[in-house]
Amino acid sequence: MTTLGVQLPGLDLKNPIMPASGCCGFGEELGNLYDLNQLGAIMIKAATSKPRFGNPTPRVAETPQGMLNAIGLQNPGVATIVAEKIPKLHAKFKDLPIIANVAGSAQADYVAVCDQISRAPGVSAIELNISCPNVAHGGMEFGVDPTAAFELTKACVNVSAVPIYVKLSPNVTDIREIAKAVAMAQPAGFTLINTLVGMRFDLTTRQAILANQTGGLSGPAVLPVALRLIHQVRSVCDLPIIGMGGVTCAEDVLEMIIAGADAVAIGTANLTDPFACPEIITALPAVMAKYHISSIESLIHERKGKLVK
Amino acid sequence: MTTLGVQLPGLDLKNPIMPASGCCGFGEELGNLYDLNQLGAIMIKAATSKPRFGNPTPRVAETPQGMLNAIGLQNPGVATIVAEKIPKLHAKFKDLPIIANVAGSAQADYVAVCDQISRAPGVSAIELNISCPNVAHGGMEFGVDPTAAFELTKACVNVSAVPIYVKLSPNVTDIREIAKAVAMAQPAGFTLINTLVGMRFDLTTRQAILANQTGGLSGPAVLPVALRLIHQVRSVCDLPIIGMGGVTCAEDVLEMIIAGADAVAIGTANLTDPFACPEIITALPAVMAKYHISSIESLIHERKGKLVK
């Protein structure tokens, strides 16, 4: 056991850190800036069955210690992703586990994309995005309804060649209900949180800043909400959780693991600083030493020992 | 019509600004710092039927551009509030409309407190708090269930001598459902948002920082979420909305009105700067001039003209 390593279904992570989906493209640009083999894994941008341009611009707005995005799942479609994007990434960074993010507007789309993408070489797991707040149909619709979430997960688990992690929405009254329903479909684990729905308005035009009106809130502002949701899901379920939401430093990573996560994805921080992930990985050992944490696995074990259900 | 004045049921506001409940006590301490007659109104701390000590400490924790609180509705009980706190405030600041915040753990409590407090001299309106995330029973339980919220509101409206504004919870999958249900009980309006549920953990103890484990997130971090929820409620309902959540400056006030609010409460900003409310009131005219807003009422009218349902 190394100090930073974590073992999760399908994922042999050399450290718990991975860039979150939508905040690292398909690894091409970051891969020109640093060696992605340093990362625990990479969660590539959402794949849908057809190419999507996504929402009109402006697609981003700033908020206090956060940002709104309404990209709208822009992507070249699963065929191109499987034929070009993933092979290119895998060829360049052999040691990098790839987690493919799958989205759609109908269950059949999700199933088809999972089937296809789970067989792409280099793909170690799927992140099933049932929680995108920025598309008119699908996405969050599944994530807020326990029955739909269960059905969808089950269908995707059945067809996928790799473990499936279901990405949950924070925009629900009780995430435990959704998590319990999804768990019955036996996915490998969860990822959470996706973004909170928010808005900003322009005082001059008196209109929403985002062309899509609403967008997803991410960044440090959401950290306490992410920690709470991760803790809630952890309290009803033993499945692995890849946590995310507002993490910007090694301290935040450890706090998220204490809350209930087994690995941690970094989203918005990459947009502020493209070197955020390697910087956090480098910082982890010293911060762990400061808090007498001998390894990430030991921190996870310690939490498991303590957790009162 | 003055530049800053706003007329709402029961509330003749000289300006749209009021300190939010729980962030100004019963006006005693702020009243020693500045003349509260300057304020549009004041939303005093929650009243419950019996005195409440509230939650164990620590009750507050910091988050990026926000804070968590788990005060737990500490208050001396409605009898003392009506006998001592409100008369004292009203005697000192004759021109200040008082909005009494009412909470409880059962419908009967809410009704009894509304009955009593609505008859206290100086109380112009009630804020019905069905959204406190920091108590084990009641509070948010009502705010997340359309039927319970409707029943409770109706019972309180029936008994109250003053208009009732229902304070909605942001911790729901679809606030429009709740707002529509509550609107059927014919309250005077809404106030929103209450706090988002969040957590922080201490890396040394590996425990939640708050003794109550979870707390309510407030402050600038929640502004985009508040704007979205206010906009959503505005899109299904014409009732007046007193908006709140992360407002710290005159620009934020105007943005919240554009989003759908008719007046704006300031919570956490009072804790950072006790003079926040008068400072914002002083700043408003110049900021309004910058954006060519001749009066708050005109901005509200402009919004009504534009709003596509």
Next chain:
Amino acid sequence: MIKDYTLTVTNQIEVADTIYELTLAGAITKDPIAAGQFVNVKIPNPAYILRRPFGIAEVNVAQGYIKLIYRVVGDGTQILAQLSKGATLNVLGPLGHGFPSEFLNQNADVLIIGGGTGLPPLYELSRRLYHEGHHLDIALGFPNKQRIFYEAKMSQFGHTMVSTDDGSYGLQGTIIDLIDQNFTDKSYQAIYACGPRGLELAVSAHFKGHPHAYISAEARMACGIGICNACVLHTTADTSGATNKKVCTDGPVFHINEVVL
């Protein structure tokens, strides 16, 4: 009168390992400040919205400055430690109630008990009591030698002894050990203590029933002015909690019998 003062850093020195003395000049000294009052300091970094409370360690009315002494324990104090001369700081204060001393007889015997960064408000208190002619015995506890500060400055005001948890300086032991071994031959008219919760509990137990034993309590605060209810303590008189005390406005100084720490 409580105001949000803009004070100027005129000096900052590291008085011991991770412990800083910050001198702040400005109008705050124009109104009276009681020994034991505190200020709520805006961290000069907009990411932080909660102020940080610190006891007022020294008031110099003639020269128009106050001093704070703080230990770097987290982000806020880390940021304060980087301030250099000329920087400005928003400081809300003076807040709370100070140590009561109006009841003291002339030349009264007084015991001062300070643990670590509990010492700051006791410095100003000791300075005043000394100049009023009282006789001070002073017991100071620190975790270790590196963290000792203000020993010499306190010694000006009375017989001062030091203990350290690890014995690297002075007596090895707790402050109660120090008192038991060195400060038992007088009966003090007043005891004033400030330090970590453990120290305050021990002092409260040790001087139980003493009519004038005071501690200055700590609590996580938000507003510092009584409007948020973050900092409440149960009273010993009513543990049901219906009545209670706010550390920020009813304290931070309490009689040891008054509140449940």
Next chain:
Amino acid sequence: MIKDYTLTVTNQIEVADTIYELTLAGAITKDPIAAGQFVNVKIPNPAYILRRPFGIAEVNVAQGYIKLIYRVVGDGTQILAQLSKGATLNVLGPLGHGFPSEFLNQNADVLIIGGGTGLPPLYELSRRLYHEGHHLDIALGFPNKQRIFYEAKMSQFGHTMVSTDDGSYGLQGTIIDLIDQNFTDKSYQAIYACGPRGLELAVSAHFKGHPHAYISAEARMACGIGICNACVLHTTADTSGATNKKVCTDGPVFHINEVVL
């Protein structure tokens, strides 16, 4: 190579009403920078997490500095305007692609069209083209006299004329009026434009079909390096949107036929 440079402010001056020229020294000039590339600047205030993109207005390799010119339009630029000498700034860059010019014949006739704060990257471009021996005509548009900057500096490189929207200086009218009235007697081998969307649309329409007419596009950005998809534009070739261009990595400079503004 894109890096997150820590640059030092060596000068900041207000060159026109609300418009600032910021000189930043540091290692960023050690690698080649193309005229038309931009940087993504971290606002030195932790409340803001999105960087702000600015065109590189001047590169001085010998003395190791770059210049940015920006107008104060919101919080971020307001904060930048307060920076004084010696302050440091995190600057990600150089980003995007510059203005293509390798196709130019010797002593080519070139038209430069700059509107307001679109001018900065055109200054560096003009400087280079002039030193390479090309003949520049320069049309500059501003809202009014108070907002004019760099007229004299641009005049060094070629025949420069100015229009203002309100006629308070130069020709009263748009930049297209200026071009129609003053720059029609030559056929330019290349046109380079940068300015507000209106200007770029007008330039695109006016020079439709020109093989070498380029604009530098603006877009709300987050990452500036192609990982977030904030800044996309439809391509004229495929308005379905399946293919598209990112302003930050495919641009900011595009041929006028390439993208839908």
